[in-house]
Amino acid sequence: MDNAVMPGRIAALENVPHAIPYQGSKRRLAHAIVPLLPSDTGTLVEPFAGSAAVTIAAQHLGIPRAARICDINEPLIALWVRILDEPAALADDYERLWHEQRADPRAYYDEIRAKFNATGDPQFLLYLLARCVKAAVRYNRDGAFNQGADQRRLGAKPDTMRARLIGTSRTLNPSTVATVTDYPAMLLGAAGSDVVYLDPPYQGVSRARDHRYMAGLDHDSFLRHLAEAVAGDVSFLLSYDGSTGAKRYGRPLPGSLNLLHLHLYAGKSTQATLNGLDHHTVESLYVSPALVDRLGGPAGVMARLPLRQAHRSPQALPDGVDD
Ligand SMILES: C[S@@+](CC[C@H](N)C(=O)[O-])C[C@H]1O[C@@H](n2cnc3c(N)ncnc32)[C@H](O)[C@@H]1O
Numbered sequence: 001m002d003n004a005v006m007p008g009r010i011a012a013l014e015n016v017p018h019a020i021p022y023q024g025s026k027r028r029l030a031h032a033i034v035p036l037l038p039s040d041t042g043t044l045v046e047p048f049a050g051s052a053a054v055t056i057a058a059q060h061l062g063i064p065r066a067a068r069i070c071d072i073n074e075p076l077i078a079l080w081v082r083i084l085d086e087p088a089a090l091a092d093d094y095e096r097l098w099h100e101q102r103a104d105p106r107a108y109y110d111e112i113r114a115k116f117n118a119t120g121d122p123q124f125l126l127y128l129l130a131r132c133v134k135a136a137v138r139y140n141r142d143g144a145f146n147q148g149a150d151q152r153r154l155g156a157k158p159d160t161m162r163a164r165l166i167g168t169s170r171t172l173n174p175s176t177v178a179t180v181t182d183y184p185a186m187l188l189g190a191a192g193s194d195v196v197y198l199d200p201p202y203q204g205v206s207r208a209r210d211h212r213y214m215a216g217l218d219h220d221s222f223l224r225h226l227a228e229a230v231a232g233d234v235s236f237l238l239s240y241d242g243s244t245g246a247k248r249y250g251r252p253l254p255g256s257l258n259l260l261h262l263h264l265y266a267g268k269s270t271q272a273t274l275n276g277l278d279h280h281t282v283e284s285l286y287v288s289p290a291l292v293d294r295l296g297g298p299a300g301v302m303a304r305l306p307l308r309q310a311h312r313s314p315q316a317l318p319d320g321v322d323d
Contacts, residue, residue: 003298004263004282007032008306016060017167019083020126021135021156022051026199026239029283030057032264033197035304036237036287037063038294042193046070047186048200049178052080055197059171064195066175070186073137079122080178087169088162093123094130095158102154105131109149117144130155184225187234195291196229196236202250223254230257235291242266242283252284259286260298262305 009031018027026033034057037044044064046055049071058064071077082090101108109131116124129135131149138147156164183200190196200217229236238259241250253259266281287301295301 003261003302004265005032005302005305006265006308008308010035010061010306012061013057016057017164017171018051018053018056019164019168020051020079021129023134023136024199025051025053027051027053027057029239029264029266029285030054032262032305033237033239033285034058034061034063035306036291036295036301037195038235038291039063040193041195042066042191043068045186045190045194045196046199047181047183047196048198049080050076050199054199055176056168056171059176064175067172067177068186069176069178070181070183072180072182074180075116075120075122075125076137077178077180078120079125082122083165083169084173084176084178087165090123090126091158091162091165094126094161094165097123097127098130098155098158098161101127101131105154106149106151113145126161127155130161187225187229187236188232190229190234190236192233192235194235196234198236198238198240200238200240202241223257226253226257226259230259230288230290233290234288235294236288237291238286238288240284240286242281253286257286258289260289260292260301261286262301 007029013031013034016027016030018025030053033054037058041058041064043066044055044058045068046052047070049055049069052069055067055069059067069077069080071080079090097112101112109128112124112127115121116128125145128145128147129137131153132138132147133150136147137145140146155161183198187196187198200222226238238253240253242263252261262285264283264285266283287295292298292301295304
């Protein structure tokens with residue numbers, strides 16, 4: 001069932017807006033993911049939303065009738081609610097913070113981080129995401145945001161941020177709602193015409209508590225929920241693990257789930273390139289049986305992908321892709 005593909009880019013997605021810089025964003029892979037949404041998609045549900053790159057891309061193309069973006073991280077969802085409801089006021093707040101930092105950016109970042117940890121206010125999170133190392137949220141044992149600032153950057157300029165926030169809000173409204181929800185409710189509550197796009201923390205970084213995100217993911221219960229969703233004919237797409245060069249993240253999902261497993265080439269690994277290595281990143285994308293059926297079987301799935309190059313044989317995959 002395995003298929004290796006080198007996805008091409010969709011011209012209509014070149015100007016898709018994005019609001020939140022977020023490590024792990026699927027902006028690039030959205031080009032390979034949104035073509036797998038059937039044209040009759042009711043609600044696109046994104047339970048591990050982060051920066052909701054796939055939802056924004058899908059709404060930009062006008063595919064689903066409605067969308068739900070959900071995440072366990074409360075301040076992140078509070079930020080999404082402001083992006084949806086009052087992007088201009090949020091842009092004003094960001095502009096004020098951005099200008100205030102200029103006297104002493106280093107000390108100001110620490111001050112805003114302390115304020116964010118005391119209040120959870122979403123405009124502070126937006127500022128922190130714009131300035132922190134690799135746009136990567138990090139939390140300590142007590143749930144406090146502890147990522148440091150990237151001292152080389154002041155964060156996106158206010159006008160740039162304003163355009164992103166307002167552009168994203170226009171793209172998503174009025175059919176998108178954002179809620180704080182643990183993923184099983186969203187996955188198992190999906191209706192027959194819905195599609196759920198899952199992008200959980202990867203196995204390599206997930207434990208009961210995950211410093212990368214607010215919560216980790218228990219692999220065994222995740223597998224149980226996936227099995228339940230397959231049995232309930234839920235249409236879902238799942239990004240889960242992959243490899244960079246010889247390094248593989250996580251184990252492939254069990255064949256008993258009967259998911260169609262695509263290997264998507266995501267391009268050169270930026271981190272490896274910085275380290276002088278020529279490593280490529282391959283991301284796994286799994287398609288549930290119900291969605292494969294809706295798309296006309298495995299051949300129908302492959303036919304929808306914007307390929308840069310036709311399927312390559314598994315032997316041609318880089319080191320570390322072994323299933
Ligand atoms: C890899 S990121 C998603 C990135 C996203 N696809 C994007 O384009 O930015 C994973 C997200 O899952 C969230 N998360 C972790 N555990 C969760 C849970 N149990 N339920 C819902 N969301 C969860 C994290 O807060 C994080 O935002």
